[in-house]
Amino acid sequence: MTPVAPAPTTFSRSRFRARSALLLAASTALTMAPIGVTAAQAAVDRVRLGSPTDVSRASWSGPAYTMNGSGGIVAATMTRAVDAIRGGTGTIDVTVVAASGSGTPECDDIIGLAGVNSCTTLTMTAARDGDDAQANTDIRNAEFVYFAGGDQCNYAAWKGTALEASVESVVAKGGGVGGGSAGHHINSDIVYDACGGSATSAIALGNPYDRSMTFTTGMFRWPNYADTINDSHFVTRDRMGRTMAFVARAIKDGRTSGGKAWGVGVEEGASLYVDRNGLATLSGPSAYVVLGDHQPEVAVSGQPLTYSNFKIWKLTSGQTYDFANRPTCGYYLRSVTAGVPSGSLYSGTPVTSCSPGGEEPPGGTEYAEVEPNDSRTAANDISTRTFPLTVTGDLKSGSDRDYFQVTLGSGQTLSVGCAVPADYDADLYLLSSTGSMLTRSVNDGAGADESVTLTRTASGSATYYVDVEAYSGSGPADYRCAVTKS
The missing domain is CATH 3.40.50.880 (Class I glutamine amidotransferase (GATase) domain)
Incomplete structure (x- = not known):
């Protein structure tokens, strides 16, 4: 002490x-x-x-x-x-x-x-x-x-x-x-x-x-x-x-x-x-x-x-x-x-077990993409992660797509907000379990941020896919997407 x-x-x-x-x-x-x-x-x-x-x-x-x-x-x-x-x-x-x-x-x-x-x-x-x-x-x-x-x-x-x-x-x-x-x-x-x-x-x-x-x-x-x-x-x-x-x-x-x-x-x-x-x-x-x-x-x-x-x-x-x-x-x-x-700003329970790189251990609140994840069948599954979750990745070619799988229950709202670096213009799509487009965000310009929101009204739970796509440009700089479920 x-x-x-x-x-x-x-x-x-x-x-x-x-x-x-x-x-x-x-x-x-x-x-x-x-x-x-x-x-x-x-x-x-x-x-x-x-x-x-x-x-x-x-x-x-x-x-x-x-x-x-x-x-x-x-x-x-x-x-x-x-x-x-x-x-x-x-x-x-x-x-x-x-x-x-x-x-x-x-x-x-x-x-x-x-x-x-x-x-x-x-x-x-x-x-x-x-x-x-x-x-x-x-x-x-x-x-x-x-x-x-x-x-x-x-x-x-x-x-x-x-x-x-x-x-x-x-x-x-x-x-x-x-x-x-x-x-x-x-x-x-x-x-x-x-x-x-x-x-x-x-x-x-x-x-x-x-x-x-x-x-x-x-x-x-x-x-x-x-x-x-x-x-x-x-x-x-x-x-x-x-x-x-x-x-x-x-x-x-x-x-x-x-x-x-x-x-x-x-x-x-x-x-x-x-x-x-x-x-x-x-x-x-x-x-x-x-x-x-x-x-x-x-x-x-x-x-x-x-x-x-x-x-x-x-x-x-x-x-x-x-x-x-x-x-x-x-x-x-x-x-x-x-x-x-979120919560009291002037007090909280400190994180004490960090990896050498300084990030939270697996199961924490940040997830970095794992390639290849260029299709729904190869999507990174983030369903069991802790939310809110920050998903990071990059678009290293003009044809790169990154897919992330998430599950929503009845009445749950999924929100995804992506901060896009100035290296490229990226678009954001939310797809159904069969690949149908449910909503999208396609703001013009390199570095333009994207965000989508969807509420599941049907009964039961279902699988959805977050799809981040390169529209123009590419590079190693990370995009960062805040994914929340409420």
Whole structure:
């Protein structure tokens, strides 16, 4: 049993926002550097706490990261990051980047931690501020950069500015990076930027291409953290459904490097500390890793999401997730059918017995075609499998057909939804036991998905055949068909 760590100490961003403008101006005037630059002249509001002189050192021992579910600093993970970067000796400089607000709430908390030499707050309210010379000097001279809460769309606007390379240089020299809430979002490989408004789970599952579902890629890609999409305030604001939609969109839109995507949802008050080897340790209430490892069955504009078997890891305080060697067991499964999730999304019984390849053992919820299955007499029999079932296969020639045999009882409904890769145009047929066509789906175009539904009204049970056929094109890329019986 994993021991439960004490609740982390968190500091609220909002409690400092009510400071008077007079106090802020006085603080800024006293701490500005270099000498001669005044607040009136600066494009970026800059406040430095602690030593006015940067630490000088040849090498650092990071990188280290903190991924926080809400905007405040979590002392436990921030302290671990500081200690890891400085290698247990000396001190580091920290820069906090904020796109809104006033005061220095994060630095007020960071400066009191052991091993911190200085903390500089940069409030940068315009996209052009990403190229501000003094701001980039502060970032490059720091050993840790923390993105505050706020609106991640403002942070995404700095993509392509000097700030992007400056932050990357901190990690490259063995420093670290982190953030909370919006600052958590901007540190994932695929960023939900919320530039079209904030999506709820209901909106995202009802239409994964809603105008609020916008993403930025190519800004930061941290070692061991590829193909991730961060989300925050996770349980409190019920964001599991929208993270599922984020993951499905990332895969469907080809934003990932290997056809898989990992959502990383962190609850308010919680923080993931990720070390230089990619091992993440949770401090605080909970965090979730949501893996999508296949194409969605239905993910099109204006239609609700259908996606079978998201793999979900739940972490509690003190538990770990290895992003460098991503686990293949310990998850529970949840599916979404026509926008409706199956079961409780925030808890489940973990799968513990996985094969070396990471899939469920025989009898599980995924079935890969076995050739030859090019006719009804050679059909793969999936009748005794567990449903809902994901059937995978490929159409390696323009004349390829794949048949699957299934049994329906009186009153049962069979639904088949196939996600077709861009390599070819496939058609989907549902046949009777004698081979008569009962229904079909023949959407035009390579990569066009297909779906059919049939309810058996006659008494007794009967055999049916699912027939996936190449219409034009071919290739080794897998189609994935979600097969359900209800």
